[in-house]
Amino acid sequence: MREHTPRQVVAELDKYIVGQDEAKRAVAIALRNRYRRRLLPPEVRDEVTPKNILMIGPTGVGKTEIARRMAKLVKAPFLKVEATKFTEVGYVGRDVDSIIRDLTELAVRMVKAEKMEAVKEKAEELAQERILEYLKPLPERPLPQNPFEVLLRGSAGYQEPGEYEYQRQRVLAERAELRKKLLAGELEGEMVEIEVEENLSMLEIFTGQGIEQLGVNLKDAFGNLFPPRKKKRRMTVAEARRILAAQEAEKLIDEDQAIQEAIHRVEQDGVVFIDEIDKIAGRDQTVGPDVSREGVQRDLLPLVEGSTVMTKYGPVKTDHILFIAAGAFHISKPSDLIPELQGRFPIRVELSPLTRADLRRILSEPENSLVRQYQALLAADGVRLQFTEDGLDAIAEFAEMVNQQTENIGARRLHTIMEKLLEDISFQAPEEGGDVVIDRAYVEKRLASLVEDRDLSRYVL
Secondary structure, eight states, X not given: OOSOOHHHHHHHHHTTOOSOHHHHHHHHHHXXXXXXXXXXXXXXXXXXXXXXXXXXXXTTSSHHHHHHHHHHHHTOXXXXXXXXXXXXXXXXXXXXXXXXXXXXXXXXXXXHHHHHHXXXXXHHHHHHHHHHHHHSOOOOOOOOOOHHHHHHHTTTTOXXXXXXXXXXXXXXXXXXHHHHHHHTTTTTTOEEEEEEEOOOGGGGGGGSTTOGGGGTTHHHHHHTTSOOOEEEEEEEHHHHHHHHHHHHHHHHSXXXXXXXXXXXXXXXXXXXXXXXXXXXXXXXXOSSOOTTTHHHHHHHHHHHHOOEEXXXXXXXXXXXXXXXXXXXXSSSOGGGSOHHHHHTOXXXXXXXXOOHHHHHHHHHSSTTOHHHHHHHHHHTTTEEEEEOHHHXXXXXXXXXXXXXXXXXXXXXXXXXHHHHHTHHHHHHHHHHOEEEEEOHHHHHHHHHHHHHOHHHHHHHO
């Protein structure tokens, strides 16, 4: 984060998200505060809590994309969850503690992948040696010359030590020749038989939704009782190298150290994005506590306040995890959240609805824009797709019109418009190919009748 100033974070987010400057600034400041906190003395560092963010805005304006791109930018463990998937403990649904367990699992995989990448070259060298062992195995060692062994086993299978050494040197010489061919890539298509471990997937059934706590240490408990079985498989040298390199990389890394680093990363840099929080904010006139809404808020509160959650990798503290909540709040409002939870999201940012100009920019400006995506997809079938400026203007106009006439789903409306617009081209692309120009006349021909018929546009667009 030392290289990522708030201004640079906003500039990076601008590559993928159009507008919403206030939300980008809030996220950039929250990230920078994390870096500043690391520079503080230990006695002060623990007192500085993260400033959680509540994003308020209609669907399809970039709330999730901002959080996702931010986490990818700083390589932090990031988990997106939907508030509606959780209920109180004891009721049907997922326990909120599973958020932290899932985040920790994700961080462990992230750290292991980084460490395996660091030892990739060494692992590939070891994998190459194992392939040579499978292709040219060494001869069996001679039987011991102990007289008692000779009396027990007889002379069957006995081999002179000199003969064994001669055969061994011959195999090593043949391996040296194979090694040259292997390095030159001449043996990639050769078949080889290797041993691979079978996964003990039988225990996965216990770690399903709603009973995560039961499966926390289940694999560890049964892992020693049921050692991994090995089976032989025939495959090409290229495939064997990939599998064996992964096995060797796992042996080279220190798993305990990776787990401790992952837990530290979760506790200090973890980001949890809670979407649809407005769906649990409404207060219906019911007798007694509301299980599906206020119950979830009450269970989320300890996580956001700071608590310790037991995972299969050990206890994880949530005191310094950054929580970003988001919701449309078109029916309920932020004040409908329980007061304790409201206070835990001190930074409020409102994301504005997308205008026609925003939709026009979204079509072509971001690095992952829809125009570039469709051009790349259809180029695979030999179609060179070109969009004129007036064609893009027309697409934005129709998207805004449909959003106004039906539900406003923001930039997601562009997906439905583009898919309908290019339906015939996508269908005919493998047979016809060639150049296709999308201008205003083409857009109006394909979409005008659909947009004018309001009843039809509700279903089609």
